[in-house]
Amino acid sequence: MTTRLPDFPWDSLADHAAAARAHPGGVVDLSIGTPVDPVPDVIQRALGAVADQPGYPTTHGTPALREAAVGALARRHGVEGLDPVAVLPTIGSKELVAWLPTLLGLGPGDVVAIPALSYPTYEVGATLAGATPVRLADGEPPPAGTRLVWLNSPANPTGRVQSADALARAVAEAREVGAVVASDECYLALPWTAEPVSVLRPEVRGDSLDGVLAVHSLSKTSCLAGYRAGFVTGDPALVRSLLEVRKHAGMIVPRPVQEAMTAALTDDAHVAEQRERYRARRAVLLPALTAAGFTVEHSEAGLYLWSTRGEDAWETVAWLAERGVLAAPGTFYGPTGDRHVRIALTATDDRVATAAARLTR
Numbered sequence: 082m083t084t085r086l087p088d089f090p091w092d093s094l095a096d097h098a099a100a101a102r103a104h105p106g107g108v109v110d111l112s113i114g115t116p117v118d119p120v121p122d123v124i125q126r127a128l129g130a131v132a133d134q135p136g137y138p139t140t141h142g143t144p145a146l147r148e149a150a151v152g153a154l155a156r157r158h159g160v161e162g163l164d165p166v167a168v169l170p171t172i173g174s175k176e177l178v179a180w181l182p183t184l185l186g187l188g189p190g191d192v193v194a195i196p197a198l199s200y201p202t203y204e205v206g207a208t209l210a211g212a213t214p215v216r217l218a219d220g221e222p223p224p225a226g227t228r229l230v231w232l233n234s235p236a237n238p239t240g241r242v243q244s245a246d247a248l249a250r251a252v253a254e255a256r257e258v259g260a261v262v263a264s265d266e267c268y269l270a271l272p273w274t275a276e277p278v279s280v281l282r283p284e285v286r287g288d289s290l291d292g293v294l295a296v297h298s299l300s301k302t303s304c305l306a307g308y309r310a311g312f313v314t315g316d317p318a319l320v321r322s323l324l325e326v327r328k329h330a331g332m333i334v335p336r337p338v339q340e341a342m343t344a345a346l347t348d349d350a351h352v353a354e355q356r357e358r359y360r361a362r363r364a365v366l367l368p369a370l371t372a373a374g375f376t377v378e379h380s381e382a383g384l385y386l387w388s389t390r391g392e393d394a395w396e397t398v399a400w401l402a403e404r405g406v407l408a409a410p411g412t413f414y415g416p417t418g419d420r421h422v423r424i425a426l427t428a429t430d431d432r433v434a435t436a437a438a439r440l441t442r
């Protein structure tokens with residue numbers, strides 16, 4: 082393979098993780114956004130009900146799954162008028178993020194525009210395709226030669242929510258250079274102090290879905306990271322072309338997981354319950370960080386508190402590790418994150434309370 086992938090960033094946290102684990106009360110690991118709460122019963126039951134599945138599942142997913150995705154987007158996010166045919170299940174959203182540039186046929190000479198601070202897999206996906214990732218500052222238009230623009234609101238790692246106007250501008254600018262827009266919306270159902278909007282809403286994408294994809298994940302809102310469950314939808318022609326390649330490539334969501342996804346997308350009660358769990362954890366951690374001298378920026382939605390003590394990110398990581406709390410340095414997400422750490426809300430209530438107590442002691 083000729084591509085040069087970045088070192089896996091979490092490996093570089095090993096020493097700090099060891100320091101945090103050595104705390105007499107054990108580590109509170111807030112460095113990764115992995116769900117810790119139980120998979121809701123309604124989903125577990127659906128998974129178990131289709132255990133006897135000797136045959137191959139379809140890459141396109143069951144009609145019931147595609148309809149459930151369209152229904153969830155309408156009920157939860159006010160997205161109307163989607164055709165279920167334009168829904169394509171994915172094996173979690175990370176694989177789609179990593180392979181989208183390749184699936185779209187991008188290669189050397191093509192630019193993939195990503196936010197200055199962003200989920201590392203956008204860069205990885207561009208690199209896997211042999212394309213060139215370019216980090217855009219806020220409001221910076223994509224350069225000529227851009228074939229794919231990643232948007233992410235609410236954002237990882239900053240928790241920043243972009244207005245419908247700002248997103249509409251980004252979509253228009255991408256269309257101007259002939260780029261596809263992929264909006265990673267995995268935190269859309271976790272708003273705190275701002276209301277995020279989907280790229281699929283007409284005030285963002287205009288009258289047509291041309292060139293627009295929305296990438297959704299069930300990992301965070303339905304505690305399904307372990308099942309690997311996501312979907313992509315939007316421009317029907319683009320989704321059709323992704324389906325064609327994915328059929329050949331064996332990128333198929335297992336049939337029991339398809340059933341679990343259908344159940345998850347049909348039930349909103351567990352989403353509301355999970356949202357309240359995270360809201361409560363945020364309400365404990367945010368004031369504790371502030372009391373400990375941190376400034377928390379953005380963090381208007383999603384699972385992270387984007388925090389700074391006005392020093393180098395690694396110093397803050399070390400300061401927290403001494404207190405048995407593990408956080409991710411902002412540099413994992415881009416060079417401009419060098420004075421921030423990302424603190425996740427994904428620990429049990431008990432561990433979050435422990436972290437808050439250690440911070441304010």
Ligand SMILES: Cc1ncc(COP(=O)(O)O)c(C=O)c1O
Pocket residue numbers: 114172173174175176178200233236237265267297298299300306310311
């Ligand atoms: C912005 C963003 N996109 C995508 C993912 C991948 O999620 P999954 O593969 O679990 O759907 C994550 C996971 O943390 C994320 O933060």
